[in-house]
Amino acid sequence: MKTLVVGANGQIGKHLVKFIQNSGSHTAKAMIRSKEQAGYFEELGAETAVVDLEGEIEDIAKAAEGVDAIVFTAGSGPHTGKDKTIMVDLDGAVKTIEAAKIANVKRFIMVSSFDTSRQAIQSAPPGFAPYVVAKHYADEWLRRTDLEYTIVHPGALTNDAGTGQVEAAVEVERGSVPREDVANVIFGCIGSATTIGKEFQVVSGPTSIREALQKI
Amino acid sequence: MKTLVVGANGQIGKHLVKFIQNSGSHTAKAMIRSKEQAGYFEELGAETAVVDLEGEIEDIAKAAEGVDAIVFTAGSGPHTGKDKTIMVDLDGAVKTIEAAKIANVKRFIMVSSFDTSRQAIQSAPPGFAPYVVAKHYADEWLRRTDLEYTIVHPGALTNDAGTGQVEAAVEVERGSVPREDVANVIFGCIGSATTIGKEFQVVSGPTSIREALQKI
Numbered sequence: 001m002k003t004l005v006v007g008a009n010g011q012i013g014k015h016l017v018k019f020i021q022n023s024g025s026h027t028a029k030a031m032i033r034s035k036e037q038a039g040y041f042e043e044l045g046a047e048t049a050v051v052d053l054e055g056e057i058e059d060i061a062k063a064a065e066g067v068d069a070i071v072f073t074a075g076s077g078p079h080t081g082k083d084k085t086i087m088v089d090l091d092g093a094v095k096t097i098e099a100a101k102i103a104n105v106k107r108f109i110m111v112s113s114f115d116t117s118r119q120a121i122q123s124a125p126p127g128f129a130p131y132v133v134a135k136h137y138a139d140e141w142l143r144r145t146d147l148e149y150t151i152v153h154p155g156a157l158t159n160d161a162g163t164g165q166v167e168a169a170v171e172v173e174r175g176s177v178p179r180e181d182v183a184n185v186i187f188g189c190i191g192s193a194t195t196i197g198k199e200f201q202v203v204s205g206p207t208s209i210r211e212a213l214q215k216i
Numbered sequence: 217m218k219t220l221v222v223g224a225n226g227q228i229g230k231h232l233v234k235f236i237q238n239s240g241s242h243t244a245k246a247m248i249r250s251k252e253q254a255g256y257f258e259e260l261g262a263e264t265a266v267v268d269l270e271g272e273i274e275d276i277a278k279a280a281e282g283v284d285a286i287v288f289t290a291g292s293g294p295h296t297g298k299d300k301t302i303m304v305d306l307d308g309a310v311k312t313i314e315a316a317k318i319a320n321v322k323r324f325i326m327v328s329s330f331d332t333s334r335q336a337i338q339s340a341p342p343g344f345a346p347y348v349v350a351k352h353y354a355d356e357w358l359r360r361t362d363l364e365y366t367i368v369h370p371g372a373l374t375n376d377a378g379t380g381q382v383e384a385a386v387e388v389e390r391g392s393v394p395r396e397d398v399a400n401v402i403f404g405c406i407g408s409a410t411t412i413g414k415e416f417q418v419v420s421g422p423t424s425i426r427e428a429l430q431k432i
Binding site for chain 1: 334360
């Protein structure tokens with residue numbers, strides 16, 4: 001099973017490609033912005049595709065040709081300029097969704113943020129609200145497709161080492177989670193039919209990732 | 217027939233409320249951000265409603281109660297901060313659409329920008345692209361409702377006096393158009409059943425607005 005990782009050069013993306021390549025049974029194709037980012041992925045034996053997310057849908061679709069799943073984990077993050085928020089977190093996500101349709105890739109895993117509901121938009125601090133709006137519409141666009149989607153809503157991301165243990169459900173109490181564990185959760189979703197059509201929040205917790213995903 | 221004008225204090229909005237109030241047969245309700253903006257509209261005999269477009273959908277819905285049509289002409293414009301672009305041009309528009317549903321107002325006229333197509337996003341200069349993206353998704357959200365919508369795509373806006381003459385069609389050659397004429401076109405749409413479910417570009421031209429709208 002081959003997975004296109006969009007935003008592979010982000011921290012979650014790097015962990016994810018490593019999990020996939022080390023699995024022995026899956027392979028990753030890392031979609032990156034520039035050739036200079038390729039080294040890490042080539043060392044892991046992963047394919048790479050250099051595509052600008054602000055470019056044409058057709059270029060993303062070409063990168064997606066022949067893969068079995070797409071993970072969207074690109075993101076400007078909440079602290080970049082708001083122009084990038086709208087061009088990457090919203091429009092880049094939607095273009096990737098449209099590219100999935102063109103390339104006939106049914107399985108799509110979206111890395112969203114913890115809470116992208118209307119309520120979350122309205123209660124967000126002014127500087128953070130545009131980011132929540134962008135993620136809100138990207139998630140909503142995906143829900144309205146007939147793709148086999150999973151939307152992952154991670155808590156506050158940390159760079160701590162992963163523990164392999166999480167709490168995951170439609171709603172969990174706000175908390176933090178290592179990026180490595182988020183990547184591990186995404187990796188678990190790729191091969192898990194039970195997460196199709198679902199979305200869930202995830203933070204650090206007491207349950208093994210495999211077990212947590214079975215209960216979603 | 218009563219129309220809620222969202223973004224009434226903008227230049228198009230002000231012209232529009234004047235056209236409506238001067239018609240004799242229609243009335244306007246001006247949705248404005250602050251009480252200080254009310255004077256102009258009160259002098260025209262129009263109702264006002266003070267609502268923050270970055271606030272709750274329910275507040276917009278309350279302002280929309282009992283009106284027959286809603287015009288969305290609020291807009292940060294392409295030159296404000298990109299946080300406002302996403303909060304007003306995209307999210308403010310979508311919230312107004314949702315408010316229309318809640319208030320059971322079927323008729324909805326969206327003032328968009330000249331070209332909000334995918335192609336327009338891809339070919340826009342970097343500083344302008346986020347604005348096109350915001351308008352693109354707002355238009356798309358409206359198309360996917362069952363509201364009786366009209367989407368007006370005006371050319372480059374000027375402050376010249378209106379001439380009452382335009383060119384309007386699904387696609388017209390790029391050109392300019394006075395804001396006063398755009399307001400006049402919107403006013404024409406309010407009472408025109410033939411523009412329901414349609415969208416068109418409009419620039420200055422040789423045809424009277426009434427005739428131009430009949431051909432849409």
